[in-house]
Amino acid sequence: xxxxxxxxxxxxxxxxxxxxxxxxxxxxxxxxxxxxxxxxxxxxxxxxxxxxxxxxxxxxxxxxxxxxxxxxxxxxxxxxxxxxxxxxxxxxxxxxxxxxxxxxxxxxxxxxxxxxxxxxxxxxxxxxxxxxxxxxxxxxxxxxxxxxxxxxxxxxxxxxxxxxxxxxxxxxxxxxxxxxxxxxxxxxxxxxxxxxxxxxxxxxxxxxxxxxxxxxxxxxxxxxxxxxxxxxxxxxxxxxxxxxxxxxxxxxxxxxxxxxxxxxxxxxxxxxxxxxxxxxxxxxxxxxxxxxxxxxxxxxxxxxxxxxxxxxxxxxxxxxxxxxxxxxxxxxxxxxxxxxxxxxxxxxxxxxxxxxxxxxxxxxxxxxxxxxxxxxxxxxxxxxxxxxxxxxxxxxxxxxxxx
Amino acid sequence: xxxxxxxxxxxxxxxxxxxxxxxxxxxxxxxxxxxxxxxxxxxxxxxxxxxxxxxxxxxxxxxxxxxxxxxxxxxxxxxxxxxxxxxxxxxxxxxxxxxxxxxxxxxxxxxxxxxxxxxxxxxxxxxxxxxxxxxxxxxxxxxxxxxxxxxxxxxxxxxxxxxxxxxxxxxxxxxxxxxxxxxxxxxxxxxxxxxxxxxxxxxxxxxxxxxxxxxxxxxxxxxxxxxxxxxxxxxxxxxxxxxxxxxxxxxxxxxxxxxxxxxxxxxxxxxxxxxxxxxxxxxxxxxxxxxxxxxxxxxxxxxxxxxxxxxxxxxxxxxxxxxxxxxxxxxxxxxxxxxxxxxxxxxxxxxxxxxxxxxxxxxxxxxxxxxxxxxxxxxxxxxxxxxxxxxxxxxxxxxxxxxxxxxxxxxxxxxxxxxxxxxxxxxxxxxxxxxxxxxxxxxxxxxxxxxxxxxxxxxxxxxxxxxxxxxxxxxxxxxxxxxxxxxxxxxxxxxxxxxxxxxxxxxxxxxxxxxxxx
Ligand SMILES: Cc1ncc(COP(=O)(O)O)c(C=O)c1O
Numbered sequence: 001x002x003x004x005x006x007x008x009x010x011x012x013x014x015x016x017x018x019x020x021x022x023x024x025x026x027x028x029x030x031x032x033x034x035x036x037x038x039x040x041x042x043x044x045x046x047x048x049x050x051x052x053x054x055x056x057x058x059x060x061x062x063x064x065x066x067x068x069x070x071x072x073x074x075x076x077x078x079x080x081x082x083x084x085x086x087x088x089x090x091x092x093x094x095x096x097x098x099x100x101x102x103x104x105x106x107x108x109x110x111x112x113x114x115x116x117x118x119x120x121x122x123x124x125x126x127x128x129x130x131x132x133x134x135x136x137x138x139x140x141x142x143x144x145x146x147x148x149x150x151x152x153x154x155x156x157x158x159x160x161x162x163x164x165x166x167x168x169x170x171x172x173x174x175x176x177x178x179x180x181x182x183x184x185x186x187x188x189x190x191x192x193x194x195x196x197x198x199x200x201x202x203x204x205x206x207x208x209x210x211x212x213x214x215x216x217x218x219x220x221x222x223x224x225x226x227x228x229x230x231x232x233x234x235x236x237x238x239x240x241x242x243x244x245x246x247x248x249x250x251x252x253x254x255x256x257x258x259x260x261x262x263x264x265x266x267x268x269x270x271x272x273x274x275x276x277x278x279x280x281x282x283x284x285x286x287x288x289x290x291x292x293x294x295x296x297x298x299x300x301x302x303x304x305x306x307x308x309x310x311x312x313x314x315x316x317x318x319x320x321x322x323x324x325x326x327x328x329x330x331x332x333x334x335x336x337x338x339x340x341x342x343x344x345x346x347x348x349x350x351x352x353x354x355x356x357x358x359x360x361x362x363x364x365x366x367x368x369x370x371x372x373x374x375x376x377x378x379x380x381x382x383x384x385x386x387x388x389x390x391x392x393x394x395x396x397x398x399x400x401x402x403x
Numbered sequence: 404x405x406x407x408x409x410x411x412x413x414x415x416x417x418x419x420x421x422x423x424x425x426x427x428x429x430x431x432x433x434x435x436x437x438x439x440x441x442x443x444x445x446x447x448x449x450x451x452x453x454x455x456x457x458x459x460x461x462x463x464x465x466x467x468x469x470x471x472x473x474x475x476x477x478x479x480x481x482x483x484x485x486x487x488x489x490x491x492x493x494x495x496x497x498x499x500x501x502x503x504x505x506x507x508x509x510x511x512x513x514x515x516x517x518x519x520x521x522x523x524x525x526x527x528x529x530x531x532x533x534x535x536x537x538x539x540x541x542x543x544x545x546x547x548x549x550x551x552x553x554x555x556x557x558x559x560x561x562x563x564x565x566x567x568x569x570x571x572x573x574x575x576x577x578x579x580x581x582x583x584x585x586x587x588x589x590x591x592x593x594x595x596x597x598x599x600x601x602x603x604x605x606x607x608x609x610x611x612x613x614x615x616x617x618x619x620x621x622x623x624x625x626x627x628x629x630x631x632x633x634x635x636x637x638x639x640x641x642x643x644x645x646x647x648x649x650x651x652x653x654x655x656x657x658x659x660x661x662x663x664x665x666x667x668x669x670x671x672x673x674x675x676x677x678x679x680x681x682x683x684x685x686x687x688x689x690x691x692x693x694x695x696x697x698x699x700x701x702x703x704x705x706x707x708x709x710x711x712x713x714x715x716x717x718x719x720x721x722x723x724x725x726x727x728x729x730x731x732x733x734x735x736x737x738x739x740x741x742x743x744x745x746x747x748x749x750x751x752x753x754x755x756x757x758x759x760x761x762x763x764x765x766x767x768x769x770x771x772x773x774x775x776x777x778x779x780x781x782x783x784x785x786x787x788x789x790x791x792x793x794x795x796x797x798x799x800x801x802x803x804x805x806x807x808x809x810x811x812x813x814x815x816x817x818x819x820x821x822x823x824x825x826x827x828x829x830x831x832x833x834x835x836x837x838x839x840x841x842x843x844x845x846x847x848x849x850x851x852x853x854x855x856x857x858x859x860x861x862x863x864x865x866x867x868x869x870x871x872x873x874x875x876x877x878x879x880x881x882x883x884x885x886x887x888x889x890x891x892x893x894x895x896x897x898x899x900x901x902x903x904x905x906x907x908x909x910x911x912x913x914x915x916x917x918x919x920x921x
Binding site: 351356357378379381384387388389391392 | 594609610613623843
């Protein structure tokens with residue numbers, strides 16, 4: 001079998017930099033300036049490892065340089081192609097057109113923007129996305145790089161239609177989320193899990209979201225830096241605190257103050273250094289991702305710093321703050337919530353409706369570093385309301401292959 | 404007609420169609436307060452021939468109560484009309500209110516309740532004048548002890564939820580007695596347990612941990628393992644759950660909670676699938692509750708006062724609500740001297756009419772009869788499931804045996820036609836039946852929950868399934884027609900949003916006037 005590979009080498013670049021996407025040379029320059037590195041090549045290589053392990057006879061066909069060969073290793077067939085430097089969306093489209101006639105299935109590494117370019121190129125072949133972008137909300141992506149490789153290995157000719165959606169990055173950076181359906185691509189009809197299309201935002205359930213925010217705020221401890229991921233659920237925490245946190249950025253609050261708004265990975269590393277910190281993230285509806293989609297600023301480095309070398313938070317006796325100091329009752333007379341117990345370091349938020357919509361599938365972590373994914377995996381008490389928890393499993397996306 | 408023909412040899416009317424040509428009454432009836440007409444009276448009360456009593460000012464009304472003023476006929480007519488605009492157990496095949504166990508309430512039991520010796524009792528009568536009703540309470544407790552295997556049962560709670568609240572109050576008191584009230588601040592329940600379990604725990608100040616189902620539809624035991632610990636106060640669980648699936652590892656669930664020092668509390672509101680077959684105590688539970696208005700046939704009474712019963716093991720008996728009804732030889736008495744008791748869950752004894760009905764119902768059936776109730780209910784349910792699953796587009800989510808009820812799904816039908824489960828239920832009402840979907844959030848997509856109990860005949864179940872099959876077929880042929888239903892009802896569509904909006908909801912006329920008319 002012949003498997004094509006196209007890599008969008010700048011995909012994912014804007015994520016750690018807090019730029020919410022990587023479209024456009026200006027944004028890419030800015031991302032590099034903020035210390036970000038692209039991760040698409042690495043993720044394409046991971047997909048090919050899984051492909052070759054499952055199907056040693058597969059022939060990988062790609063283009064020279066960072067758009068393919070750099071990730072594919074020595075044993076691949078090259079189709080002549082010269083991209084501009086740095087490569088652009090036009091190059092992605094041209095590479096797809098150049099490769100498609102020579103392959104049974106085409107893997108592309110990128111995000112929703114890359115998927116649109118693939119769609120525009122009209123490949124005329126089944127394709128499958130290796131998730132590597134900042135926004136991966138389209139249904140045409142496998143759940144992880146390894147799942148993409150495995151799906152290609154198992155491809156036996158049957159296809160299904162999967163959606164390509166994208167957000168307008170300008171609007172997204174301005175805080176307006178407006179996903180649009182661009183079309184559908186034929187993908188392998190595999191048993192392997194696709195990423196699933198993102199479903200509605202929690203903004204639709206304002207009461208439960210406010211209750212979640214209230215719980216988190218009531219459990220906040222002095223001196224701890226809370227790293228709030230993007231989304232309507234975490235935004236409600238800012239609202240509860242009366243702080244101008246951002247819808248799509250990563251913000252840091254501590255002791256009732258906003259100490260970092262819309263920060264990059266580099267800024268975040270500095271902010272979580274030294275003291276105790278906690279990452280507070282929400283679940284992407286429909287997909288179940290908690291890390292590695294839209295919140296790449298909370299990178300493996302950042303998570304390691306937050307999670308490791310940290311003792312599990314032991315529940316303090318009720319009515320006593322940290323160090324045994326008595327806590328004040330909250331302003332509205334509700335009892336102060338105890339600090340969250342459990343693993344500590346990572347708090348996951350979701351309405352029960354969102355969890356129910358997963359149909360029993362686990363939550364997913366895809367930080368890009370398998371060790372960190374392992375570190376956060378297992379049962380976590382998801383905050384689903386005020387004094388409400390649902391123990392739910394997080395698994396590394398790389399281990400979640402099948403439907 | 405010829406002179407020789409037998410006049411009634413042929414049917415005088417056409418045979419009935421397969422589906423009932425039902426039409427609901429529509430009286431356009433106002434609220435009773437709107438019917439009030441100043442000066443009208445139901446009874447002309449004669450002037451009192453005893454001197455008026457001087458009441459202290461503090462207890463005197465400044466204004467007379469705003470009661471409707473009406474003649475007897477108008478009161479009667481009003482309520483008969485409302486009863487006609489209804490779909491209760493006495494008129495429809497009430498298998499659609501799954502989890503509510505809508506069984507027949509034998510009318511003969513109402514005669515005991517109407518008997519002046521019950522009907523005219525005053526709750527504050529001296530003990531020696533109410534020995535009979537105390538004996539009924541005492542005997543019903545003995546029966547429920549036997550049925551549950553528990554050491555004591557309180558009949559004070561007003562409803563299932565009140566019984567769950569009584570149980571959580573006892574759980575809290577038990578841990579407080581052991582000096583662990585502060586430490587044990589979490590209650591574990593499951594997604595398919597009745598939501599009153601979570602609600603009561605929350606009301607009592609606990610953090611609520613809800614277990615999701617695993618791939619088999621059972622509550623995830625791995626999640627339980629992750630959830631139990633020194634903070635665990637109790638597990639509050641229904642079994643079989645809303646899905647009708649019996650949790651085969653229930654004893655293990657109880658054990659895990661016990662190992663962590665927590666208590667296990669069984670919501671047996673609806674014990675219709677296990678009556679006489681298994682008992683809460685046999686699985687190691689410390690507490691349980693029954694709804695008299697489900698398992699034991701009494702009327703639901705519009706959500707209350709219906710009747711709940713809280714059962715406890717020996718170690719929790721001191722915490723029971725009180726006063727308790729005790730026997731000393733031939734004499735029955737109330738014991739209020741119970742220092743560890745959680746106190747009163749409601750004033751006085753309990754919902755006496757339903758206690759009497761439940762007692763009468765159990766007495767007519769006996770132990771074998773109770774077991775037969777469960778066996779018949781389970782058989783009826785599996786027959787109905789067989790019929791429903793033959794309807795194209797209907798399915799169940801987990802391929803597991805069901806006991807007394809099933810949560811079904813119209814997922815396929817809905818994907819094909821765009822018609823939702825709620826809409827199918829509303830259209831079914833045009834044929835004189837209805838159904839309920841599910842608690843929220845919907846884990847089973849496009850859900851509907853059916854529970855046939857032991858009361859319904861095979862012909863009833865066939866008719867019910869035929870209505871669903873017909874509506875599903877209509878949805879395929881003309882989805883919009885189904886979406887526009889109902890056509891034969893008292894009112895057309897209702898907007899449910901006010902039910903979720905505190906600014907709009909109005910449980911009383913006074914609240915309605917305040918929120919909507921002023
Ligand atoms: C299993 C279960 N538990 C508890 C309840 C609550 O009972 P009640 O409605 O009497 O408060 C119900 C009633 O719907 C139930 O089905």
